[in-house]
Amino acid sequence: MISAKNIEFSYCSHKEFIKNLNLEIKPGEITTIIGPNGSGKSTLLNILCGINKPKSGELYLYRDSYKNLKYKDIAKKIATVHQQNAVPEDISVEELIAYGRIPHRKYFQKTNTDDKEIVEWAIESTNLHKYRNKKVMELSGGERQRVFISMALAQKPEVLFLDEPTTYLDIFHQIEILELVSKLNKENNITVVMVLHDINQAIKYSHNIVIMKNGKLIKEGIPEQIININLLKEVYKVEGIVNATEDDEMYFIPTKVC
Numbered sequence: 001m002i003s004a005k006n007i008e009f010s011y012c013s014h015k016e017f018i019k020n021l022n023l024e025i026k027p028g029e030i031t032t033i034i035g036p037n038g039s040g041k042s043t044l045l046n047i048l049c050g051i052n053k054p055k056s057g058e059l060y061l062y063r064d065s066y067k068n069l070k071y072k073d074i075a076k077k078i079a080t081v082h083q084q085n086a087v088p089e090d091i092s093v094e095e096l097i098a099y100g101r102i103p104h105r106k107y108f109q110k111t112n113t114d115d116k117e118i119v120e121w122a123i124e125s126t127n128l129h130k131y132r133n134k135k136v137m138e139l140s141g142g143e144r145q146r147v148f149i150s151m152a153l154a155q156k157p158e159v160l161f162l163d164e165p166t167t168y169l170d171i172f173h174q175i176e177i178l179e180l181v182s183k184l185n186k187e188n189n190i191t192v193v194m195v196l197h198d199i200n201q202a203i204k205y206s207h208n209i210v211i212m213k214n215g216k217l218i219k220e221g222i223p224e225q226i227i228n229i230n231l232l233k234e235v236y237k238v239e240g241i242v243n244a245t246e247d248d249e250m251y252f253i254p255t256k257v258c
């Protein structure tokens with residue numbers, strides 16, 4: 001669905017940060033990018049969603065090269081929720097979610113019935129009814145994160161990009177967001193690409209994991225097949241235990257740095 005071929009990317013002209021990166025995002029799957037701080041997770045996410053422009057290589061959305069797609073065409077298929085999202089001070093939850101419809105509207109076109117129905121669907125899917133008239137600025141971090149996901153859903157995207165959607169949230173709200181992501185993937189067949197720090201959450205909620213280190217894609221594949229002690233030691237410099245629950249769910253307990 002999204003293919004990255006021989007991607008090179010740098011923030012400054014004299015030094016490549018990402019070199020020769022190849023990756024295939026499969027439709028209908030949840031792909032999670034993990035890796036240490038500064039390894040290039042957000043950089044890669046922003047390349048894949050079209051924000052960071054590669055210096056060379058090709059990116060395709062299905063068969064279309066990103067180079068041939070207008071910003072609006074990409075925004076009809078791809079929605080992104082960033083780590084930090086700016087919000088106008090007085091905007092209500094419902095008004096912000098309705099912004100998600102903008103890529104689907106023609107210049108000066110007013111909101112139509114379809115737009116209204118989709119905004120209702122986005123509100124319902126994220127369980128935000130009781131907050132719809134509240135100001136976004138007055139919500140807690142977890143509620144606000146759901147509003148941003150809801151706005152992204154109002155874009156009716158095929159692919160949802162989420163950069164560290166659980167950061168700053170307590171464990172209840174982290175799991176709440178990840179279960180919402182999982183539900184959207186299962187029930188609405190939305191392909192998800194996200195960045196997470198928690199290895200166990202990445203294992204549990206992903207079909208596919210991409211591991212970054214120093215701007216390199218170190219390993220990619222099904223969590224249970226690629227995650228092991230040696231790999232985690234090499235990538236994070238942390239020792240620990242990898243085990244499985246009675247239901248055969250893999251988990252990692254870190255023990256010490258090495």
Ligand SMILES: Nc1ncnc2c1ncn2[C@@H]1O[C@H](COP(=O)(O)OP(=O)(O)OP(=O)(O)O)[C@@H](O)[C@H]1O
Pocket residue numbers: 011017035036037038039040041042043044
């Ligand atoms: N806009 C930018 N301009 C210049 N350098 C940047 C920019 N954004 C990121 N970098 C650098 O690129 C490298 C990778 O950053 P990136 O944010 O992709 O890492 P990350 O793995 O997402 O990190 P973290 O886990 O800390 O969020 C870092 O060295 C960072 O300083």
